[in-house]
Amino acid sequence: MVEIEYKNARVKLGDPDLVYEPAEDSFLLADAALEDTESGMRILEVGTGSGFVSAVLRANFENVRIIATEINPHAARCAKKNGVEVLRTDLFRGIKPRSPEARFDLILFNPPYLPTSEEEKVPVWLNYAFDGGASGRETLERFFAEVRAYLRPGGRILVLISSITGVEAVQEKMEGLGFDVDIAGRTKVSFEELVVVRGKLS
Template identity: 55%
Template sequence: MPHITYRNACVEFVDDVYEPAEDSFLLADAALDLAKQGMKILEIGTGTGFVAAVLKANLDVDLLATDINPYAVKCACNNGVPTIRADMFSAFKSLKCFDMIIFNPPYLPTLEEDKVPGWLNYAFDGGVDGTASLHRFLEGLVSYLCHKGIVLVLVSSLTGIEKAISWMEGYGLETEVVVKEKCFFEELVVLKGILKAGPE
């Protein structure tokens, strides 16, 4: 089975699940730089479990992941990442409190004729302007992020980096770019948001 070894983690990947790429590596590096031992961490849309697996391989953290794609859930679990099938935060019937929440949203602007067949479409389809999943994530986020908790979001210049920062700040997150990288036809950045108001 094809696999990727990175920062002490070995992650297998399969058809119908997004293969780790430049955005995955960038987000994993940022998460590992900012995470601390003992943190309670949630990754939304984990895919193969790559980012979460890198964290698990290097830190003792309480980690949970979700994905809407059933093949991704199975793949991530096989990679040692506790993963449940859910659309965004839908699996949580009561409020939880995570120290860090990580999300690499599908951000490609996608018209109906651009859609990819099958479950893999969920990894790419960001709606007409590429922002649909990011908006849905931010709407649910603050109910699950601890006071002074950290959110890490991968954003592309295709979506609009300044717009994404403005939206995050509108949800009460003090936001900054922590790492960025030019990649082919786009710039990728990881945004860090810190929730300044909420439950202790």
């Protein structure tokens, strides 16, 4: 099994035809998450894939509780092999919003963010890694519709998107939901710029 090392973590990769292989987007989100994590936090990662980002956080913080979700069963199995506590589900399904104190301090999502037409969709689990619907924001819109119910007062979200997903549209959406929004990281990769958008609740 192929393994990669990143910031104190050794992460097992799945079959690249079945499980998203960590790339620049994963590294940028992991770096931003490391900056925003503090001891004692409860963290949720939605769409953990191989478990890379959660595994990097686990390797660098002893006293954090990290739970992840993932829709692709192959990816969920891979994340488990990387020691990540993962629920195979759609977005937040199965995670009950509880009292404000028991909700999450930090929620992470590197979603499928590529604008994808009906003809471009492929009937394999890996399609979930890329297919953001016609706008590139379809899964992200469903995430935004629910995320506040899982976040404690003062909590924050980190969302990875690309310049082709529409950074302004995402920022405006988050502001409309009551988040204070800023950019937690950005990097240029060939034809696109990858951006981590941070939203904070007051």
